[in-house]
Ligand SMILES: Cc1ncc(C[n+]2csc(CCOP(=O)(O)OP(=O)(O)O)c2C)c(N)n1
């Protein structure tokens with residue numbers, strides 16, 4: 001069958017050009033690689049080669065023609081035995097460009113099919129609101145025995161259980177083995193699992209994070225520990241460019257099923273370079289899942305889920321919480337799904353939304369407010385990607401007032417995102433603007449008095465609640 | 472390429488005696504090294520004490536044991552030279568002439584501190600003394616130091632920058648990116664690897680198969696050598712050589728200082744990664760201050776009484792700094808909001 005030769009584009013932005021010169025004439029036989037014509041734009045000239053072999057049937061555009069649109073047929077190439085009449089038939093049959101064969105999500109987005117349903121949700125792959133009904137099932141069956149455990153022990157149990165369960169899971173990081181963990185999360189694990197699976201690294205975050213991602217590509221399930229997330233900035237290129245994006249870039253062929261974990265946020269008096277909360281940074285990245293637990297039960301159940309998740313998961317712990325004790329269900333295999341918030345306290349008057357150590361301030365504020373007759377509902381998001389929007393919506397519909405609480409910087413915070421989402425999706429339910437309580441817009445100071453001022457406090461939350469309840 | 476025989480600090484060296492190479496050292500120089508090293512030691516001991524009393528918070532990394540490194544190198548520096556280091560920075564600040572009061576008050580987070588209480592132990596600076604910090608991210612000071620050298624080369628002066636980092640930091644990738652550019656551009660930077668043989672609890676053996684760290688410069692064409700960092704005279708001599716190389720416009724130089732920290736990595740340290748005997752042996756046999764003390768006494772440069780007088784003088788400085796650091800008030804609350812942005816662009820310098 002005759003083939004159309006189309007006006008080529010010299011660059012991705014070129015729309016039209018000049019057919020400067022034909023180097024073949026009708027009736028010439030050409031083979032792949034022969035130069036057919038010279039094409040020009042205002043920026044460049046290109047020799048245009050044949051890719052098929054055949055006989056030049058008809059030159060459709062004359063030499064010297066300007067403004068030839070990209071993809072316009074400029075000549076017909078005849079296969080062996082064809083004559084010029086075949087050429088004109090083919091030309092009219094393929095006037096329409098071929099239909100795009102894109103898959104579901106892309107073409108939907110382009111046509112805006114989902115736009116009416118849930119505008120904010122449709123933009124985000126993991127945050128899609130699948131059901132308007134929040135999942136309010138208890139995290140463990142009523143009547144289950146619980147044991148008291150620190151967050152540190154809970155994390156250690158989760159790692160150990162998953163390492164028992166899956167041989168491909170291994171832990172890697174600075175001082176995780178012989179030193180027993182800089183914060184003792186991995187205490188005893190080297191003795192139990194050996195150096196093949198508890199891997200001490202040099203101080204080479206960029207290198208070992210990349211090695212972790214490569215190992216995940218290769219079929220392992222790495223847990224990469226950062227001594228703190230401040231040092232993950234050395235490695236953030238691999239977290240985002242290598243781990244988060246590869247599934248997408250490979251068209252779904254391969255990704256990085258792994259966990260990056262370690263303490264995040266301020267410890268105590270360690271100054272600006274060691275005291276940053278990265279929750280909002282990582283939560284901004286499609287391709288990552290982001291977890292920030294508050295209780296020991298959540299730390300355990302969510303870390304087990306994170307290790308099993310087929311995606312890169314950022315697991316943000318907190319040094320100050322490591323030693324706090326909570327009830328943890330005594331179950332052989334306890335997991336908590338991602339995207340399911342926990343209503344830590346039921347209430348009618350205002351919704352406090354928080355996560356991680358912010359929960360400590362939110363709960364303390366709720367206690368103080370109860371004393372003043374204000375009944376606060378406190379929601380622990382637990383995962384920031386995905387976020388449990390149905391739970392938020394349900395609560396806003398009830399209380400009509402929201403205050404968010406987090407330790408991070410105020411600009412482009414998780415609270416900012418929640419405010420926007422609530423405004424877009426629950427505007428009619430709001431009786432007051434949403435207020436974001438955050439850390440102050442300053443690097444963390446070292447001095448004890450200034451550090452106290454820089455951090456978000458329960459009193460600031462109480463103050464914000466008074467504003468949104470007009471009391 | 473310069474090479475001197477490796478003399479690792481842990482090598483079973485004989486107790487230092489006056490027979491060490493003191494030919495070119497004056498009595499005044501020796502006394503100055505003694506005084507400067509002793510000031511660091513006593514200051515750090517006091518800092519440890521204040522930490523124990525809760526007056527210092529967060530991380531606090533003491534320099535005890537490594538004093539000869541900074542004191543020897545400062546002796547090779549001239550006015551205008553720059554220095555930059557990690558969080559283990561108190562010794563560097565005292566050695567380059569920063570006031571004990573201002574350093575101690577920063578440790579307690581008070582207004583009188585070098586960063587007005589906002590930086591803390593790991594983050595202190597002095598423009599006046601050309602001390603560029605105090606950096607908490609392991610390895611980050613290495614390109615920064617090369618950048619300081621870049622600025623001097625750009626301006627066309629003959630200053631050099633002493634860029635200090637640890638054996639652990641040597642495994643950060645940015646160190647090698649920096650080596651490459653520093654040699655490529657002949658930057659006047661001395662890379663001082665303070666090889667105290669441990670990065671927190673990781674001994675050098677457990678983090679690399681390289682036998683030396685200075686040798687890694689070879690791949691980039693940077694000369695270097697290993698130096699007995701417990702011997703202030705050896706440090707000074709090596710410093711002179713490195714400085715001459717840099718000032719002559721020949722590019723960077725690497726000094727791998729074999730040294731040892733007596734205390735834990737920071738104030739909390741499980742101390743399980745090395746034996747008590749190992750530490751004691753270093754203290755007994757290789758202590759840098761004791762070394763100079765013996766040189767002074769055996770060379771009859773000073774009497775026990777002279778040295779006692781110095782001890783007392785140092786003790787007074789340190790106690791005074793501690794008193795100052797306790798009495799200095801906390802920074803004003805308004806300080807929370809200052810120093811986030813500089814006010815206005817300075818006028819451009821004419822080309
Ligand atoms: C990028 C980064 N990773 C990890 C840490 C935590 N950390 C602080 S000091 C240290 C050890 C550094 O050892 P070394 O470079 O030998 O210096 P030394 O403490 O012995 O002076 C580690 C791992 C950090 N501050 N920065």
Ligand SMILES: [Mg+2]
Nearest residue numbers: 637638669670
């Ligand atoms: Mg070290």
